[in-house]
Amino acid sequence: MSESVPELVGRFSSGDQTAFAELVRRYRGRIYHLAFGILGNHLDADEVVQESFVRVFRRQKELANVRNFTAFLTRIATNYAIDLLRRQKAHAQTTDDPSSLPANVQLDLARRIKTPADTYRDRKVMEEIYQALSALPPRQKITAVMHDLQGFTKAEIAFALGCPEATVRSNLHIARAKLKRILKKRL
């Protein structure tokens, strides 16, 4: 029987490094998919995965007081993803070249990732969704990705973003309305 997450966190906070390695193995996929959903490209998702776990490691002693490790890690990853997203936006605004837009970069990289359903149609859908998402402000985008793509609850998103649940609801409502407009021909 595998060890529970609170047990692993307890062992890690008391100095057992092997527990940290196990936590990395258990959560790396979840953080990668969350980051890919927000940032839309493999390189940035990879950076979020690495940096999030490095930051958790540095806060090893704090973990003794953390009740929900998943929420704690998600918050760290989300904050880092927001930073990267803002950098992406800032970079995109400094140039008029459409090829430098994050959506195009992310789609180019997404094409290289082989999936069982890696067909032309899937890629086209993915391209349209990421382009639509990239048009949203960071917090609306993250709320939509976390809720509708990754299945996080509104309470979890509120904790990750450090805002009230009402703000999450509002952001989600606005994000959905915008996505509906952008993806109108698909709906």
Next chain:
Amino acid sequence: MTCRLARSLLDAYLDSELSHEDHNQVTMHLSGCDQCQKEFESGNQLRALLTKRPQPEPSLGYWDEVTRIILARTIENDPVSQNRSDKTGSNSNGHSILFRPLISVIASLGLLFAALFIGANKELIAPIANSPFVEEESLTAGIWMVNGESSYTISPEDELLLTRGILLLAPPGPLSRFDAANTMIEAE
């Protein structure tokens, strides 16, 4: 229920977050209002599109690699775990960690004392060289000798023996020193 109220509850309706009563009221409203029904369907389709979108899945090699990098950036560079591994490590490692600085210190001290010793001797020679004591050139030996209170000179015979000894002590090589020594012995 008004259209305005129904639409304000539509997100919560889609997310199944409404109470049983509110849920039933929205369902009833949707069944009788085409506009709101259309709004609901587009919301439902968007949700389906987002949740069913293809998700990129990196290879197993990537997971191994990223885990290795994370552990290299954390556990392997952690000073606390480094200390632990040093303490639990082999004796030879512990010895090498202790011996290296010790040997360095000893070597440095050796060099320092050698430098001090040479420096002190030079200081002893320099006053003698500059002193008003007799400085005599040994013409017979053909070399400069410094004479102190007890005069000491090398005779030509001693010089010859010394030269021969140095030549014999020297290892054989391209200069053929053995041959030179032998030639000197034969010349005598």
